[in-house]
Structures are given as structure tokens and as C-alpha cells.
Amino acid sequence: ALSSERYDVVVVGGGPGGYVAAIKASQLGLKTACVESRAARQSTLRDAAAPPTRPVATRRSRGTLGGTCLNVGCIPSKALLHSSHLYEEATKHFKDHGIVVNDVKVDLDKMMANKASSVDSLTGGIEFLFKKYKVDYLQGKGTLQGPNSVGVALNDGGAETLDAAHILLATGSEVSPLPPCPVDNAGGRIVDSTGALDLKEIPKTMAVIGGGVIGLEMGSVWRRLGTKVTVIEFLDHIVPGTDKDVGKTFLRLLKKQGMKFKLKTAVQSAEVAEEGVALTHAPAKGGDATTDHFDVVLVATGRRPFTEGLGLENLGIETDKLGRVQVDEHFRTKVPSVFAFGDVIDGPMLAHKAEEEGIACVENIAGFAGHVNYDAIPGVIYTHPELATVGRTEEQLKEANIEYKVGSFPFSANSRARAVGDSEGMVKVLTDAASDKILGVHIIGPNAGEMIAEGVLGMEYGASSEDVARTCHAHPTLSEAMKEACMAASSQPIHF
Numbered sequence: 214a215l216s217s218e219r220y221d222v223v224v225v226g227g228g229p230g231g232y233v234a235a236i237k238a239s240q241l242g243l244k245t246a247c248v249e250s251r252a253a254r255q256s257t258l259r260d261a262a263a264p265p266t267r268p269v270a271t272r273r274s275r276g277t278l279g280g281t282c283l284n285v286g287c288i289p290s291k292a293l294l295h296s297s298h299l300y301e302e303a304t305k306h307f308k309d310h311g312i313v314v315n316d317v318k319v320d321l322d323k324m325m326a327n328k329a330s331s332v333d334s335l336t337g338g339i340e341f342l343f344k345k346y347k348v349d350y351l352q353g354k355g356t357l358q359g360p361n362s363v364g365v366a367l368n369d370g371g372a373e374t375l376d377a378a379h380i381l382l383a384t385g386s387e388v389s390p391l392p393p394c395p396v397d398n399a400g401g402r403i404v405d406s407t408g409a410l411d412l413k414e415i416p417k418t419m420a421v422i423g424g425g426v427i428g429l430e431m432g433s434v435w436r437r438l439g440t441k442v443t444v445i446e447f448l449d450h451i452v453p454g455t456d457k458d459v460g461k462t463f464l465r466l467l468k469k470q471g472m473k474f475k476l477k478t479a480v481q482s483a484e485v486a487e488e489g490v491a492l493t494h495a496p497a498k499g500g501d502a503t504t505d506h507f508d509v510v511l512v513a514t515g516r517r518p519f520t521e522g523l524g525l526e527n528l529g530i531e532t533d534k535l536g537r538v539q540v541d542e543h544f545r546t547k548v549p550s551v552f553a554f555g556d557v558i559d560g561p562m563l564a565h566k567a568e569e570e571g572i573a574c575v576e577n578i579a580g581f582a583g584h585v586n587y588d589a590i591p592g593v594i595y596t597h598p599e600l601a602t603v604g605r606t607e608e609q610l611k612e613a614n615i616e617y618k619v620g621s622f623p624f625s626a627n628s629r630a631r632a633v634g635d636s637e638g639m640v641k642v643l644t645d646a647a648s649d650k651i652l653g654v655h656i657i658g659p660n661a662g663e664m665i666a667e668g669v670l671g672m673e674y675g676a677s678s679e680d681v682a683r684t685c686h687a688h689p690t691l692s693e694a695m696k697e698a699c700m701a702a703s704s705q706p707i708h709f
């Protein structure tokens with residue numbers, strides 16, 4: 214039985230941080246188990262309300278790996294972003310290419326089913342990888358019982374106790390509540406990102422509260438499908454923390470697509486009413502309140518670490534005032550056998566950040582020198598055009614008193630972007646004025662999320678902008694805009 218074995222590593226949480234760490238640990242020869250409590254969803258919210266096709270009693274509950282990212286985050290959102298992009302291309306842009314299509318319609322059920330099947334194939338893929346690399350997968354909720362003991366309340370009933378030399382906490386995050394807007398995903402009126410990924414019909418109007426990544430991505434999905442979307446943001450700008458220049462261009466492009474913005478605006482209350490959700494807001498600095506009605510209100514103001522029921526208190530492991538588990542640079546909590554990484558600790562809440570940390574943590578445990586370079590973690594917003602960044606912004610360089618140079622290149626001067634009729638945006642490269650080392654890359658444009666990898670790799674290797682400018686890039690490709698921005702930073706571009 215599992216309970217009698219001693220594990221080298223027990224990972225609590227099977228999201229991108231946890232499952233990647235579990236596979237790596239096993240690859241490094243450590244006996245590993247991963248505990249994940251999430252049950253596979255039966256189907257969409259809509260179907261959940263319908264009578265089950267088989268009696269519930271005959272169905273064995275099924276778990277699902279991949280965490281927030283695969284189940285209700287990165288993957289389903291990208292599936293809907295792609296489907297809605299295709300619809301927008303068909304209805305607005307095919308004609309520019311001489312393609313005439315009439316009567317283009319959205320079959321939302323089919324679109325949602327396509328999203329669900331992408332999710333299912335990927336989560337199933339992780340289960341397969343666990344088998345391949347001999348990671349034991351326990352479906353249940355893990356609780357710390359001691360420095361070397363994890364209790365598991367199994368989803369199908371019963372309990373196990375796992376004995377572990379090292380315990381890795383990768384329990385992720387959950388939506389932070391916004392008190393004036395109580396979320397009810399099943400009701401489908403005031404929803405969070407999980408509800409917005411599963412709406413039953415295309416709303417006529419939607420308010421998105423919060424102008425960050427998740428709000429703008431989900432707002433874009435529904436806007437493309439026909440919803441009038443208004444983004445309400447407390448600050449005077451969207452995508453906080455992004456290079457200001459790039460953020461302004463991004464705002465202009467989103468407005469051009471028809472998204473409306475109410476900046477410097479505070480939401481006071483949201484009430485579900487007959488004619489839609491009555492949303493009351495006022496200028497952030499104070500002033501008269503206004504009430505508008507929306508079919509759906511999406512709350513996208515942030516996420517917080519999730520440690521409920523984990524039993525941190527049993528071992529005296531501390532969290533800070535934002536609920537983040539406190540760790541040292543080797544991801545160790547104050548209990549030497551317990552580690553944590555991913556969304557549950559400090560840093561950007563990104564799947565790839567969680568993965569890098571999980572691998573570094575396990576490498577350290579196995580006696581190697583695991584390390585995460587926090588200066589080279591990319592961030593991508595998968596709207597169209599995409600926004601992708603890595604490294605420092607101009608504002609951060611100014612604040613740190615670092616002398617820098619800027620090399621910019623617009624996609625309107627890139628032949629591939631012109632050939633495919635998708636030439637909005639630019640590449641902006643920031644370099645150290647003295648050494649020419651690349652300190653930051655900020656891209657708005659088609660495929661920016663793929664292109665940023667060149668900037669990340671360059672920064673990881675300490676490249677100068679001249680290094681990239683002198684590297685041969687295939688023609689005609691969008692990546693030539695990166696080369697030319699680097700030429701602009703180190704000497705002069707050719708095509709602009």
C-alpha cells in the first residue's frame with residue numbers, strides 16, 4: 214500500500230508548478246508522489262444543470278491535473294481567444310483577402326466543447342506523463358500533519374498518510390474576492406474568470422472590472438463574439454507594471470477594436486436585477502456615483518495564494534499579509550523539510566514561473582544548483598495584437614538611475630507584417646547605454662508571445678543588442694522586427 218512507503222518527495226498540488234516538479238523529481242531518481250484534489254468537471258456549467266445521462270452512482274469521480282492553468286486558466290482562455298479570433302477574422306478581415314463568406318455564425322456550444330476537449334486532452338496527457346515517469350498520483354486533499362507527513366483525504370472517500378523526506382507545497386492561487394461584487398459563477402451574471410470561460414450565451418453587454426491581463430483577454434473574447442465590453446479600472450492606465458509607452462499603444466489599439474474604458478473609476482456595488490446587473494461606480498478620487506446596467510459583470514481584479522485546509526498552522530509555517538507562503542531563495546519554508554513555489558509564494562502569478570521554480574526546487578533537493586533568473590521571465594497578453602514583455606521597463610530603468618538606450622521598430626515597416634495585413638504595433642528594445650547589454654524587450658504585435666522568446670534567450674545569455682542585430686534572421690519573418698529594433702539600439706535600422 215502507498216501508505217507504508219517512504220517518499221523522497223511528496224508534492225501537494227498538481228498545477229504547472231507541482232506536476233512539473235513531480236516529474237523532474239522522479240527523473241532525478243527521487244521516489245515521488247503528487248497529491249491533487251481537483252475533480253474533473255463533468256462538463257460545462259450549462260450541462261451540469263441538465264440531468265446526468267448516467268446515474269451518478271455508477272460514475273467514479275475522476276481527478277484532473279494541470280491546476281488553474283490547464284483547467285480554468287491559460288489553456289481554456291487561449292482556446293476561446295483563438296476561436297473568437299477566427300470568428301473576427303471571418304467577419305471583418307477575410308474580405309480584405311478577397312474571401313467572401315456570408316452568414317457567419319457562432320455556435321457557442323460547439324466553441325465551448327472544442328475548448329473542453331483541448332483541456333481534457335492536455336490534462337489526460339499529464340496523467341500519462343505521471344505513469345511514464347513513475348510519479349504516484351493521489352486524488353485527494355493534502356494536509357500537513359508533521360514535518361515529514363502528509364495526510365490525504367481521498368476524493369473517493371477514505372484517507373492515506375504519506376511519509377515524505379521532502380514536502381513541496383504548490384497549492385496555487387484563487388480569485389481574490391471584490392467585496393462590492395459578490396461572484397456567482399453558476400448564476401452567470403457576476404462572474405470571475407472561471408465563469409467568463411463558461412457563459413451560457415453571448416451577453417449583449419459586459420463590464421470587466423480590472424484592466425489587467427485576465428480582464429483584457431476575457432473581455433477580448435466576448436467583444437469579438439459581439440458583446441459591448443466596458444473595462445472599468447481604478448488606475449489611470451491599464452496593464453499596470455507594463456512599459457508606459459507600450460501600455461498606451463495597447464490601450465489605443467484595444468479602443469480602436471471597440472472596447473470601452475472607464476479609467477480612474479471605482480466600483481461601489483453590483484446588484485443582480487431584472488434588466489441586468491446594476492453596477493454603481495464613481496470617480497476614483499471621489500465624486501458623484503453613476504449606475505449602469507450590464508448583462509454580465511466580470512470581476513478580474515486579482516488572485517491570492519490558496520492555502521485553505523493545507524494545515525500550515527500545524528507546522529507554524531508563516532504567510533505574509535497577502536497570504537503568500539514565506540520561503541528562502543531555495544524555496545524552503547522555516548520547516549527545513551517543507552518547500553513552496555508557484556502562485557502560493559511571492560512573484561508574478563504565471564505558469565512558466567511556477568514551472569521554473571518547481572524544477573529549481575527539486576534540483577536543489579537532489580543536490581544540484583537549481584536557480585531561477587527572475588530578470589528574464591516573460592509576460593504575455595494573448596489579445597490580438599499580443600503584448601509580450603521581458604526585463605525592465607523604461608520607468609524602472611529611470612528609477613534605478615541606469616543610463617539606457619531605446620531601439621524601436623514598427624511592424625508597419627516589417628515586410629511580413631505588411632504581406633499578411635497585420636502590421637500594428639512595434640518592438641522596443643532597451644539596452645544599457647555603456648555596455649549595450651539588453652535590459653528589456655517589449656513587443657506589441659502579431660505573434661509577440663512567440664517572438665519574445667528571442668529576447669528572453671538573449672537576456673539569459675547576456676546578449677548585447679549588437680549580438681542580435683548581427684544575427685541572421687529569416688526573411689520575411691516578423692522576427693526581423695526584433696533584429697531591426699536591435700539595430701536601432703546599437704546603430705541604425707535599415708528599413709525605418
Ligand code: FAD
Nearest residue numbers: 226228229230250280281282286355385555556562563564
Ligand atoms: P495552480 O495552477 O493554481 O495549481 C494548484 C493546484 O493545487 C490546484 O489544482 C489545486 O486544486 C491544488 N490544491 C490546492 N490545495 C490543495 C491541497 N491541499 N491538496 C491537494 N491539492 C491542492 N499564466 C500564464 O503563464 N499564461 C497564461 O496565459 C495564463 N492565463 C491565465 C488565465 C486565467 C483565466 C487565469 C485564472 C490564470 C492564468 N494564468 C496564466 C496563471 C496560471 O494559471 C498560474 O500562474 C498557474 O496555474 C500557477 O501554477 P501553480 O502550480 O502555482 O498553481
